[in-house]
Amino acid sequence: MTTGTISRNNPQNVTDYPNNNTYFLVWNFKDSLTAAQIKPVFQRVCALVINLNNSALDRFPNSKASCVMGIGYNAWLQLGLPTPLPAELKNFETITGAKHTAIATKGDLHFHIRSDVQSFAYDMASVITDFMKTIADCVVEVQGFRYWDSRSILGFVDGTENPHGTDRDYFAVIDEQDPVYKGGSYLFVQKYLHNLDAWKSLPVAEQEKVIGRSKELDIEMSDEIKPKNAHIALANIGDDFKVVRDNMPFGSVTTNEMGTYFICYASTFTTVEKMLRNMFVGDPAGNYDRILDFSTATTGSLFFVPSMDMLDEFAG
Numbered sequence: 001m002t003t004g005t006i007s008r009n010n011p012q013n014v015t016d017y018p019n020n021n022t023y024f025l026v027w028n029f030k031d032s033l034t035a036a037q038i039k040p041v042f043q044r045v046c047a048l049v050i051n052l053n054n055s056a057l058d059r060f061p062n063s064k065a066s067c068v069m070g071i072g073y074n075a076w077l078q079l080g081l082p083t084p085l086p087a088e089l090k091n092f093e094t095i096t097g098a099k100h101t102a103i104a105t106k107g108d109l110h111f112h113i114r115s116d117v118q119s120f121a122y123d124m125a126s127v128i129t130d131f132m133k134t135i136a137d138c139v140v141e142v143q144g145f146r147y148w149d150s151r152s153i154l155g156f157v158d159g160t161e162n163p164h165g166t167d168r169d170y171f172a173v174i175d176e177q178d179p180v181y182k183g184g185s186y187l188f189v190q191k192y193l194h195n196l197d198a199w200k201s202l203p204v205a206e207q208e209k210v211i212g213r214s215k216e217l218d219i220e221m222s223d224e225i226k227p228k229n230a231h232i233a234l235a236n237i238g239d240d241f242k243v244v245r246d247n248m249p250f251g252s253v254t255t256n257e258m259g260t261y262f263i264c265y266a267s268t269f270t271t272v273e274k275m276l277r278n279m280f281v282g283d284p285a286g287n288y289d290r291i292l293d294f295s296t297a298t299t300g301s302l303f304f305v306p307s308m309d310m311l312d313e314f315a316g
């Protein structure tokens, strides 16, 4: 970007590690507006996202600040963005298990804003909102925070078995399998609420069986003792099928509405779907993920994250 030459495989910042502060924003375009009214603001927002990322590098190089924008299937069509669409972009469809459901909810644009400097994260969210509120309604606003050594609010370290090094690009960013969309990524999000009272009433040894790892030291259980319905037993679908997760805890202690914002970037959405099916329907069917007895998905949306240069084209 800084040299002025942008290559097609110049991704948005989808492979960075979670940091201290995050805003997650989901916006839906106002029904009362036409595409012709929405498009100029959308173009302006694409330019703004590029501007904010460049500015972050220049002004706060150590803050790990970035803003990633994703576009939903309906929005892609409504805005008249290129066809054929990214191969696996569609509306996420509800996955119904015997006991738990991964619901599907509408999302036109998703913003994933990160910065160790909280003020900068706030400023980015605020300036994006100034534009977005003229064309869309915000349906999800979550402020995630780093909890101790990257723990979910359930008290377990979250992110350990994520891909590392160059594997992050391999699993998160589209390569030659969809040449037009090389450098792009599928973004899947779910806002989970936890039943923390029920969770806290479980003895730690039992909690560890739910996750499949030890709580304090984050060590994986051996296959002999790991229950078949442990979270990691069902979410792990093999070394060749991984995603890059950036989950963050959020919530309010006084209402006890505490949760996990699940977010992942993937080069193929089918990988995410397979994980979700294992968790919600179970493998075999009925052997569902026990983490869901303490966690309810209240949203579920799929977005496509274009490469930076495609975002630049969209900016017009």
Ligand code: HEM
Residues within 6 Å of the ligand: 152, 154, 156, 157, 158, 159, 160, 161, 162, 190, 192, 211, 213, 231, 232, 235, 236, 237, 243, 260, 262, 272, 275, 276, 291, 295
């Ligand atoms: C309630 C929401 C969730 C919470 C609190 C949660 C938490 C965790 C924790 C604590 C771990 C173990 C440490 C690690 O390797 O990261 C883990 C692993 C993992 N989770 Fe989740 N998770 C949630 C939802 C999901 C969902 C929806 C997916 C997939 C669609 C998923 C996919 C994975 C994968 C792939 C692993 C690594 C498994 C392995 O290879 O060992 N998680 N999660």
